[in-house]
Amino acid sequence: MHYKKIIKEIKESDNPIKKKASDYVDSLLKPLGSLGVLEETAIKLAGISGSVKNSFDKKLILIFASDNGVVVEGVASAPKEVTAIQVGNFLKGVGGISVLAKSAGADIRVIDVGVDAFLDIDGLYDHKIKMGTKNLAIEDAMTIEEAELAIQKGIDMVFEAYEDGYQIIGTGEMGIGNSTTSSLLLTALTKSSLDKTVGRGAGLSQEMLEHKKKIILQALNRYENFTEDPIKLLTRYGGYDIGAMIGVYLGCAYLQIPVVVDGFISGISALMACKLNPLVKDYMLLSHKSMEPGFKLIEETLEMEAPLNMKMRLGEGTGCTLMFKIIDSSMAMINHMGQLENNNIDQCILVDIREDLI
Amino acid sequence: MHYKKIIKEIKESDNPIKKKASDYVDSLLKPLGSLGVLEETAIKLAGISGSVKNSFDKKLILIFASDNGVVVEGVASAPKEVTAIQVGNFLKGVGGISVLAKSAGADIRVIDVGVDAFLDIDGLYDHKIKMGTKNLAIEDAMTIEEAELAIQKGIDMVFEAYEDGYQIIGTGEMGIGNSTTSSLLLTALTKSSLDKTVGRGAGLSQEMLEHKKKIILQALNRYENFTEDPIKLLTRYGGYDIGAMIGVYLGCAYLQIPVVVDGFISGISALMACKLNPLVKDYMLLSHKSMEPGFKLIEETLEMEAPLNMKMRLGEGTGCTLMFKIIDSSMAMINHMGQLENNNIDQCILVDIREDLI
Numbered sequence: 001m002h003y004k005k006i007i008k009e010i011k012e013s014d015n016p017i018k019k020k021a022s023d024y025v026d027s028l029l030k031p032l033g034s035l036g037v038l039e040e041t042a043i044k045l046a047g048i049s050g051s052v053k054n055s056f057d058k059k060l061i062l063i064f065a066s067d068n069g070v071v072v073e074g075v076a077s078a079p080k081e082v083t084a085i086q087v088g089n090f091l092k093g094v095g096g097i098s099v100l101a102k103s104a105g106a107d108i109r110v111i112d113v114g115v116d117a118f119l120d121i122d123g124l125y126d127h128k129i130k131m132g133t134k135n136l137a138i139e140d141a142m143t144i145e146e147a148e149l150a151i152q153k154g155i156d157m158v159f160e161a162y163e164d165g166y167q168i169i170g171t172g173e174m175g176i177g178n179s180t181t182s183s184l185l186l187t188a189l190t191k192s193s194l195d196k197t198v199g200r201g202a203g204l205s206q207e208m209l210e211h212k213k214k215i216i217l218q219a220l221n222r223y224e225n226f227t228e229d230p231i232k233l234l235t236r237y238g239g240y241d242i243g244a245m246i247g248v249y250l251g252c253a254y255l256q257i258p259v260v261v262d263g264f265i266s267g268i269s270a271l272m273a274c275k276l277n278p279l280v281k282d283y284m285l286l287s288h289k290s291m292e293p294g295f296k297l298i299e300e301t302l303e304m305e306a307p308l309n310m311k312m313r314l315g316e317g318t319g320c321t322l323m324f325k326i327i328d329s330s331m332a333m334i335n336h337m338g339q340l341e342n343n344n345i346d347q348c349i350l351v352d353i354r355e356d357l358i
Numbered sequence: 359m360h361y362k363k364i365i366k367e368i369k370e371s372d373n374p375i376k377k378k379a380s381d382y383v384d385s386l387l388k389p390l391g392s393l394g395v396l397e398e399t400a401i402k403l404a405g406i407s408g409s410v411k412n413s414f415d416k417k418l419i420l421i422f423a424s425d426n427g428v429v430v431e432g433v434a435s436a437p438k439e440v441t442a443i444q445v446g447n448f449l450k451g452v453g454g455i456s457v458l459a460k461s462a463g464a465d466i467r468v469i470d471v472g473v474d475a476f477l478d479i480d481g482l483y484d485h486k487i488k489m490g491t492k493n494l495a496i497e498d499a500m501t502i503e504e505a506e507l508a509i510q511k512g513i514d515m516v517f518e519a520y521e522d523g524y525q526i527i528g529t530g531e532m533g534i535g536n537s538t539t540s541s542l543l544l545t546a547l548t549k550s551s552l553d554k555t556v557g558r559g560a561g562l563s564q565e566m567l568e569h570k571k572k573i574i575l576q577a578l579n580r581y582e583n584f585t586e587d588p589i590k591l592l593t594r595y596g597g598y599d600i601g602a603m604i605g606v607y608l609g610c611a612y613l614q615i616p617v618v619v620d621g622f623i624s625g626i627s628a629l630m631a632c633k634l635n636p637l638v639k640d641y642m643l644l645s646h647k648s649m650e651p652g653f654k655l656i657e658e659t660l661e662m663e664a665p666l667n668m669k670m671r672l673g674e675g676t677g678c679t680l681m682f683k684i685i686d687s688s689m690a691m692i693n694h695m696g697q698l699e700n701n702n703i704d705q706c707i708l709v710d711i712r713e714d715l716i
Contacts, residue, residue: 029447030454031435031560035676036649036669077389077709085702089387094696096388103690202389203709291394291715309665310684311394318393325683326668332461338452344443351435351561357649 001159003151003250010253013047013282021046021334028337029345033354037307041285041330048258048283053335056168056258059106059324060161061317062248063090063097064154066114066240067132068177069141070219075180075212077203080132084117086174090316091123097172097316104321105328106170109161113153114175114240127153133238136184136219141238147231150240154247155254162255170260170287170324171248171269172317173241179292182268184216184237186294189228189271190301199264199292202313230272242269249273253283260320260327261306263290263313267298274302287323288312359517361509361608368611371405371640379404379692386695387703391712395665399643399688406616406641411693414526414616417464417682418519419675420606421448421455422512424472424598425490426535427499428577433538433570435561438490442475444532448674449481455530455674462679463686464528467519471511472533472598485511491596494542494577499596505589508598512605513612520613528618528645528682529606529627530675531599537650540626542574542595544652547586547629548659557622557650560671588630600627607631611641618678618685619664621648621671625656632660645681646670 021043026032033039046052065087071080089095090110093102101108111125116132129149133141142150161169179201187197194213204212219237227233234243246269252259253273261270261284273280286306289295291313299305308322340346379401384390391397404410423445429438447453448468451460459466469483474490487507491499500508519527537559545555552571562570577595585591592601604627610617611631619628619642631638644664647653649671657663666680698704 028454029444029452030672034560034670034672035454036671038668038670040669078703082703086387089696089701092696092701094387094694094701096386096393096691096695099690099694100687102694103687200711200714202392203711205709205711206714208709305667307667307669309663309667310396311398311665312392312396313394314388314392322684322687325687326680329458329461329680329683332457333454336452336457336460337454338447338450343447343450343452345436345440351563351566353558353561353563356558356564 003148003155003247006155006250006254007277010277010279012279014050015047017050017052018043018047021052024052025334027339029340029343032350032352035333038330038333041327042334044285045258048256055331056327058165058167059104060166061097061101061106061108061170061172061320062157063108063110063172063174063317064113064241064244065110065174067116068175068181068239069133069135070137070180070215071177072135073137073215075215076177076201078176080116080176083174083176084115084119087112087115087119087124088121091121095316096314096318100318100321104324106321106324111157113150113244129240133240136237137215140236142235144231144235147234147243150243151247154244155251158248158251158255162257168258169248169252170262170317170320171245171266172262172320173245173265173315175239175241178239178241178265180212180216181237181239181242182265183294184219185233185268185272186297187220188226188233190297192297196297197294199294228275230275245269246273249280249284250276253280258285259283260285260287260323262287262317262319263315264292264295265315267295271298271301285323288319361506361513361605364513364608364612365635368635368637370637372408373405375408375410376401376405379410382410383692385697387698387701390708390710393691396688396691399685400692402643403616406614413689414685416523416525417462418524419455419459419464419466419528419530419678420515421466421468421530421532421675422471422599422602423468423532425474426533426539426597427491427493428495428538428573429535430493431495431573433573434535434559435566436534438474438534441532441534442473442477445470445473445477445482446479449479453674454672454676458676458679462682464679464682469515471508471602487598491598494595495573498593500593502589502593505592505601508601509605512602513609516606516609516613520615526616527606527610528675528678529603529620529624530678531603531623531673533597533599536597536599536623538570538574539595539597539600540623541652542577543591543626543630544655545578546584546591548655550655554655555652557652586633588633603627604631607638607642608634611638616643617641618643618645618681620645620675620677621673622650622653623673625653629656629659643681646677
């Protein structure tokens with residue numbers, strides 16, 4: 001389905017079912033609110049699925065790989081070639097995301113949306129748009145058509161996953177240079193200072209970080225006018241991976257399946273998707289607080305908080321796998337805990353102190 | 359083995375193996391340090407087990423149930439009877455800890471160390487010391503002999519679990535009034551103000567909280583002299599559940615098996631165990647940040663940080679079950695990720711920025 005139609009047709013999640021789930025959670029054998037995020041998660045997921053009780057056994061991480069022309073400017077600690085190598089490693093089962101997804105009972109699908117190499121790897125989804133984006137420091141990273149195509153690729157991957165029976169999706173990416181593209185998008189969207197939006201990525205020294213900021217400023221200065229239009233921003237600064245992840249958030253919201261956000265690159269994509277339609281937020285769950293400084297700004301802008309403080313900064317969708325496990329625990333709670341009234345504890349003894357704790 | 363001998367014979371965890379594990383983690387397919395807490399956890403567990411690679415498939419939560427005489431003062435939101443009822447619910451499989459432990463692949467053992475009721479429940483471990491402690495507001499909660507016995511019970515349960523093949527243990531408790539005993543112990547140990555040590559427990563109103571603080575002050579004022587001796591403090595303020603959990607930490611450290619700390623009550627017990635022998639800390643992992651305000655002070659005093667920010671305040675060992683899942687992910691990382699040198703990425707490209715990120 002065309003992405004513009006998807007954006008128009010996204011619906012709010014089911015508020016009456018959320019209320020019903022919230023009441024049910026309050027009837028369980030525990031003080032009101034005492035399972036915190038497990039409760040909030042169960043209620044949110046009920047609103048998404050339309051049922052109070054749920055299970056999300058078929059889990060998938062969609063990992064979009066793409067190269068970024070800006071790496072010629074020396075903004076990344078690893079050479080461009082690592083993008084292609086890691087795609088191979090993910091599919092060999094030896095990457096971080098490969099082993100962490102397996103531990104969470106999740107499958108992975110790796111999609112080439114713009115790796116700058118000819119890849120012939122079993123199991124790889126080939127949706128290459130181009131051999132990497134152009135150098136955003138001196139020209140637009142991509143055309144409007146490419147930006148729209150990237151979003152569409154993400155949506156199509158969600159529809160395919162949905163048809164294959166997946167019940168929950170997490171977003172991941174691999175692309176040397178993509179903390180630079182993300183920082184640019186975040187700066188443009190929030191008009192914040194570079195201190196709040198630019199970080200060390202995978203492993204920049206202090207000196208390299210200053211250089212990265214210089215390149216980002218140069219890219220911002222290519223245009224006199226600011227814009228908050230996500231499609232225009234994507235065109236200016238890329239990358240294809242971010243475009244595809246925007247599509248994943250839109251597609252999941254349209255199909256009403258929950259989608260878990262990983263770290264910084266996933267987070268800015270989530271923010272862009274919410275800019276296209278704020279109702280997308282109803283279908284999104286944050287996972288972990290990325291060590292990249294811009295993630296805090298993403299949380300503030302989304303008015304959401306990631307519950308896991310793992311000091312991680314790998315990307316690939318690794319944070320999503322941990323949140324999948326938390327979601328399983330949340331489902332164990334709502335599906336299997338006993339209720340106060342059936343287990344000798346009268347509900348009247350419970351005082352609701354949740355408001356006071358905020 | 360007698361608890362005093364245990365305290366004397368606890369050894370440091372294995373630093374050379376930790377160094378080896380740390381080097382191995384740095385050889386994996388990722389930027390240095392980019393899996394944060396998953397890396398730190400794998401390294402700590404290597405030091406405990408003495409091997410770089412590990413798995414902790416046989417997991418156990420030990421839940422100590424006990425009543426606290428101080429509840430006659432009206433310091434708790436639920437009546438005392440709930441302790442005994444919940445013991446039954448845990449063993450019926452409908453309690454929060456029952457379903458969350460199952461979701462984490464963990465077993466539970468429920469131990470009566472001082473419930474004020476005659477319990478005849480299949481599967482319950484009967485190690486009742488007395489029918490609850492005395493009212494700490496007006497007299498010592500227990501005798502020295504009882505305090506020592508409670509610690510010994512905890513140690514004995516760890517030895518039994520170890521013989522049964524359990525490889526990792528989490529602590530849990532059930533005891534109406536035990537946030538009051540914990541706050542007292544924390545205040546006495548850290549000499550902090552009640553604003554930092556006393557909270558709303560399961561569900562106190564603002565008015566009830568003020569009353570709880572008054573009772574805590576009254577108990578503190580029974581003695582003119584402060585003491586930091588954990589055994590004396592346990593005698594003054596209780597409870598049996600806390601004593602037994604101190605024993606669990608000591609026993610795990612002695613047997614060199616990892617032990618996961620749950621929330622506030624577990625946390626103060628962990629602090630008391632570390633007071634008896636600071637090396638216990640080598641074997642402890644925190645799980646979640648309890649909503650009880652005193653937990654922050656426990657983290658500061660231990661100089662450790664709980665990685666999960668779940669807004670939970672249930673106790674029972676529920677936070678440990680989530681950390682068990684994180685530990686499984688950490689083991690997936692160290693056991694199954696590929697290494698840079700075998701997967702086409704030369705290690706020399708990696709810049710170590712971990713120091714800069716602190």
